[in-house]
Amino acid sequence: MPTVHFTDAEGAVRDVQGNPGDSVMETAVRNGVPGIVAECGGSLSCATCHVFVRQDCLSKLPPMEDMEDEMLYGTAVDREGNSRLSCQVRLTDELELFVTTPETQV
Amino acid sequence: MGTSVAAPTEQTATEHVPAAQAAAVAAAPADSSTRTGLLIIGASQSGVQLAVSLRALGFDEHITLLGDEDHRPYQRPALSKEFLQGTVESESLIFRSNEYWAEHNVDLVKGEYIVRIDKEADGSGVAHSSSGRQFPFKRLALTVGARARKLEIEGGGLGGVLYLRNADDALALKARVGDAQDVVVIGGGFIGLEAASSLQKMGKNVTVLEFGPRLVGRAVGEETAEYFLQAHRARGLDIRLSTSAKRFTAGAGGADDGGAVAGVELQDGTVLPAQIVLVGIGVIPNTQLAEQLGLAVDNGIVVDRFALASDGSTVAIGDCANMPNPVPGSQPGERIRLESVNNAIEHAKVAAYSLTGRREEYAGIPWFWSNQADLKLQIAGLCNGYDQTVLRRDGERGKFSVLYYRLGRVIAADCVNAPLDFMAVKNALAKGHNIPAGAAADPATPPQDDHHGQLTALRQ
Ligand SMILES: Cc1cc2nc3c(=O)[nH]c(=O)nc-3n(C[C@H](O)[C@H](O)[C@H](O)COP(=O)(O)OP(=O)(O)OC[C@H]3O[C@@H](n4cnc5c(N)ncnc54)[C@H](O)[C@@H]3O)c2cc1C
Ligand code: FES
Numbered sequence: 001m002p003t004v005h006f007t008d009a010e011g012a013v014r015d016v017q018g019n020p021g022d023s024v025m026e027t028a029v030r031n032g033v034p035g036i037v038a039e040c041g042g043s044l045s046c047a048t049c050h051v052f053v054r055q056d057c058l059s060k061l062p063p064m065e066d067m068e069d070e071m072l073y074g075t076a077v078d079r080e081g082n083s084r085l086s087c088q089v090r091l092t093d094e095l096e097l098f099v100t101t102p103e104t105q106v
Numbered sequence: 107m108g109t110s111v112a113a114p115t116e117q118t119a120t121e122h123v124p125a126a127q128a129a130a131v132a133a134a135p136a137d138s139s140t141r142t143g144l145l146i147i148g149a150s151q152s153g154v155q156l157a158v159s160l161r162a163l164g165f166d167e168h169i170t171l172l173g174d175e176d177h178r179p180y181q182r183p184a185l186s187k188e189f190l191q192g193t194v195e196s197e198s199l200i201f202r203s204n205e206y207w208a209e210h211n212v213d214l215v216k217g218e219y220i221v222r223i224d225k226e227a228d229g230s231g232v233a234h235s236s237s238g239r240q241f242p243f244k245r246l247a248l249t250v251g252a253r254a255r256k257l258e259i260e261g262g263g264l265g266g267v268l269y270l271r272n273a274d275d276a277l278a279l280k281a282r283v284g285d286a287q288d289v290v291v292i293g294g295g296f297i298g299l300e301a302a303s304s305l306q307k308m309g310k311n312v313t314v315l316e317f318g319p320r321l322v323g324r325a326v327g328e329e330t331a332e333y334f335l336q337a338h339r340a341r342g343l344d345i346r347l348s349t350s351a352k353r354f355t356a357g358a359g360g361a362d363d364g365g366a367v368a369g370v371e372l373q374d375g376t377v378l379p380a381q382i383v384l385v386g387i388g389v390i391p392n393t394q395l396a397e398q399l400g401l402a403v404d405n406g407i408v409v410d411r412f413a414l415a416s417d418g419s420t421v422a423i424g425d426c427a428n429m430p431n432p433v434p435g436s437q438p439g440e441r442i443r444l445e446s447v448n449n450a451i452e453h454a455k456v457a458a459y460s461l462t463g464r465r466e467e468y469a470g471i472p473w474f475w476s477n478q479a480d481l482k483l484q485i486a487g488l489c490n491g492y493d494q495t496v497l498r499r500d501g502e503r504g505k506f507s508v509l510y511y512r513l514g515r516v517i518a519a520d521c522v523n524a525p526l527d528f529m530a531v532k533n534a535l536a537k538g539h540n541i542p543a544g545a546a547a548d549p550a551t552p553p554q555d556d557h558h559g560q561l562t563a564l565r566q
Contacts, residue, residue, distance in 0.1 A: 022198070030203045032158070032210070039448060041181045042198070043188075045475035045484055047529070067482070067525060074529025 002091040004028070006051075008035050009103040018091045024099065025049040025087035035101030042087035044068060048105040049086040050075040054098035058082050061089055077102035142213065143167025144461065145233060145243035147220050147395065149179045151447055152424030153249035154201045155454035161210045163462045169212045170241060172233075174219035177273050178204070183447060185276040186300040187477050191307060192280075196273070215241075223399055229419030247457065248396060248407060248415070248422040252389035252445065257292060261354025265366040267383045270297055279384065286381035287311055290370045292351055294321040296476045298386035299334065302343055303479040305384075313344040313378055315351060315370070317387075325474075327489055329497055329508045330520040334481070337522075341479055349373070354383060391426045391443065404428055406443040411467040413457035421460060423453040432468040433488055433517075434538065442488075446474045471535045473528075480504075484525065486532035487518030498527060498549040509546050509553065516541045526552050 001017045004027055008014075018027035028036040028049075037048035044067055053061065061084065064072075068088050072079045086099065144160070146153045149171045157171050173179065180199040188194040207214045218235040225231035225246065233241040254269035256262070266286075268279050279301075287310065291302040294316030306312045320331040321338075338345055350373055357368040369377045391406040402408040402416035406428030413421045413429070431440040432452070452470045459466040474485040492510035499506050507521040509531060519531035530553040534541050537557070545554035 026198055030200065030206065032202060032206045034162070039451060040475055041183060041447075042194075043183065043475060043477060045477075045482065047525075067523075070525040071529070073526055074533065 002093060002095045002097070004091070005096075005098045006033050006035065007098070007100045009101065020091050020093050022091050023087045024051065024089045024091065024097065025085075027091065028086065033101075035105070036086060037105040038087060040087075044071060044085065044088065047071045047074045047085060048076070050077065050079070050102055050105060051084055051086045051089075051099040052080055052102070053082045053084050053089075054100075055082060057095075057097050057099075058084075060095065064088065075102070076104050076106050140168075141230075141242040141244060142170040143243075144169045144245045144247060145241055146171045146247040146249055147173075147233065148249035148251055148392075148424075148426070149173030149175070149214065149216070150249065150251055150424075150450075151181065152251070152450035152454045153247070154179045155451045156247055156249060156421075156423065156457055157210075157212050158202070159455050159458035160461060161212070163458055163464075165458070165462050167244070169210075170215060170243070171207070171212055172215040172218055172220070172241060174217065175272060175274070176217045178214070178216070180273055181447070182272070183475075185273065186270055186297050187304055189276055190280065190301060190304040199273075220395060223395055225399055225417075225420075229417075245461065246420045247461075248420060248426060249424050249454075250392040250395060250426045252391045252425040254385070255388045255390050257351070257385045257387060259351060259353050261356065261367065263365075264354050264356055266381055267354055267367050267385065269385055270301055271389065279382070282382055283308060283310070288379045289313070289382045289384065290315060290351075290378055290380040291384045291386065292370075293386035293388070294318070294345065294347070295323055295386055295388065296325065298384070299338065299478050300476060301384055301386065303338070303341075303481075305382075306341070306343055307479065310382075313346065313380075314338075315349045315372070316345065316347050317350045319348050321345070321347070326483075326485065326520045327492070327495060327508055327510065329495060330483075330506075330522075333506050333522065334478070334483075337481055338478070346372075351383075354380075389425070389445065391428075393426065396420075396422065396426075404441075408441075411456075412460040412465055413453060413468070414460060421457040423457045424450040427453065429453065429468065431488075432470050433472065434469050444472055446472065448473050471532055473532055480523075482523050482525075484521045484528035485518065486521075486528055487516075487535050489518040489520070492517060494543060496543050496546045498524070498546065498553075500524075500549040505549065509541065509543070511543055514540075514543070516543075516546075530555065 006014045016031050025038045039048045040046035179201045220233045221236050222234045230244045254271040289305050289310045289312045291298045291314045302312045302314050321334050352371045352373050354367045355369040370380050371377045393403045396407040407422035409422050409427050409429050415422045425445045428443045431442045456468040476483045489510040494511040496509045505524040507524045507527040510518040521528040534555045540556045541553045
């Protein structure tokens with residue numbers, strides 16, 4: 001089972017197991033991980049599912065599409081080089097992902 | 107209290123109680139021994155958010171989150187989009203895992219339709235469901251949403267004449283889609299256009315009938331409505347404006363045909379073939395319980411800035427609530443009922459503060475999205491009362507947006523495939539900044555915030 005390690009802005013870590021095919025956002029929200037709001041439920045419309053992906057994991061992810069790229073300019077906490085919208089990142093069996101949630105999403 | 111026993115048959119069976127559910131649970135236990143701290147009636151976007159926000163605020167009383175649907179609470183937006191098209195699984199629509207509710211001391215009650223509430227002056231009371239169960243509470247929240255407006259014309263009861271408000275509706279639609287070639291969608295609003303685009307993508311021959319002279323009613327401005335009309339027509343949707351259905355015709359075999367719809371007869375006598383008719387002509391807020399409780403009702407349950415109904419104790423939020431316009435700077439006394447996910451969430455947060463003794467007014471920038479084919483519409487703010495528009499159009503990249511101004515200040519924007527514009531306006535509104543009209547006119551550069559928004563800088 002893929003695992004996502006969520007670190008919040010204060011440094012608290014939460015490990016959540018997810019299902020292959022689910023997005024990182026879904027995995028977080030269903031389990032009530034604070035720090036991911038995901039208003040639009042994964043429709044790529046809200047930018048409230050912003051995460052910072054640990055550098056070594058970043059290269060394992062498929063590149064982002066233009067729409068995600070544009071949406072990232074509207075996140076509540078400024079984007080960084082390792083920013084992604086977690087609703088666009090899907091879990092796979094091999095993936096062990098480390099992400100940090102921003103201080104706020106709205 | 108306690109002595110008045112409801113005879114369920116006394117209550118008019120409301121049209122959306124599923125028959126199977128009404129028949130079920132003959133001798134259900136009356137669970138009056140346990141009185142929940144807060145009974146939330148309606149287990150959807152706003153009810154779920156209320157429970158979640160209350161726990162985040164440290165509310166420690168027992169919560170019962172009750173709804174009439176036989177599904178775990180799920181998100182509706184995908185029902186007309188990804189779920190209909192089969193690109194997401196139903197499991198993805200579920201808001202929270204069962205473990206989450208158990209861990210947070212929230213009782214999730216499914217499949218119970220509340221028909222009557224007895225309430226005391228202190229805010230406590232007992233809710234009675236159509237199956238005879240009783241749900242005593244200390245405090246009450248109504249998050250009952252809205253129901254689809256019915257089209258009462260001849261043939262409206264035929265099989266295949268469908269609505270799209272909840273998961274059961276979506277499942278019924280999906281079950282018929284396979285056999286259908288021709289679909290008529292009645293109503294050119296968001297739900298109608300989303301479903302029409304989805305069905306067209308699934309290979310159906312789709313016609314949209316809109317009674318009004320333009321699409322999407324008053325939710326967007328003239329330019330956006332026109333843009334959608336052209337864009338959908340260019341994508342092959344047959345859209346007929348100022349057209350209404352006179353009656354639905356049954357299959358040639360009449361009753362033998364199983365009473366299924368076969369066509370839609372228009373006012374001018376034309377008959378369009380249709381094995382599915384999807385009616386999306388708006389919703390009616392569920393105010394039945396509020397009326398029975400004697401709460402003020404006027405196009406929704408009337409609430410104050412703290413989400414409190416007229417009795418001062420019941421909270422009402424989301425699609426069912428009529429509230430003071432939350433947009434900063436709106437006219438005093440202006441009221442509004444919003445139907446959106448964002449509103450359900452923000453309004454729930456206000457109610458959660460209210461219930462935990464904090465007075466936080468709802469002041470927010472409403473926003474909304476709608477995905478139709480490859481068109482992603484994002485709306486920030488409310489355009490009511492605008493006196494100027496600025497159009498930004500980048501034909502090459504398929505981007506389109508309209509910024510709305512009142513007295514020189516930006517108040518809203520409709521953005522299609524233009525998230526940067528949407529974000530710029532939403533952020534400017536949230537921060538109380540302006541995007542001067544002159545600085546917004548060039549579609550090649552992002553809208554310039556008068557505080558030199560970071561968006562512009564970042565994008566360079
Ligand atoms: C197909 C569709 C697509 C949408 N797309 C978008 C979109 O893209 N973007 C957007 O922002 N919004 C969209 N919306 C709107 C959004 O889903 C609603 O604004 C939101 O669901 C409102 O939440 P609510 O909890 O207030 O009400 P509802 O979601 O209507 O929930 C109310 C619940 O209460 C239950 N209930 C009612 N009366 C009783 C009773 N007496 N006893 C027990 N239970 C009761 C109902 O069955 C229902 O489950 C869409 C809606 C639909 C239907
Ligand atoms: S959940 Fe809205 S953009 Fe990811």
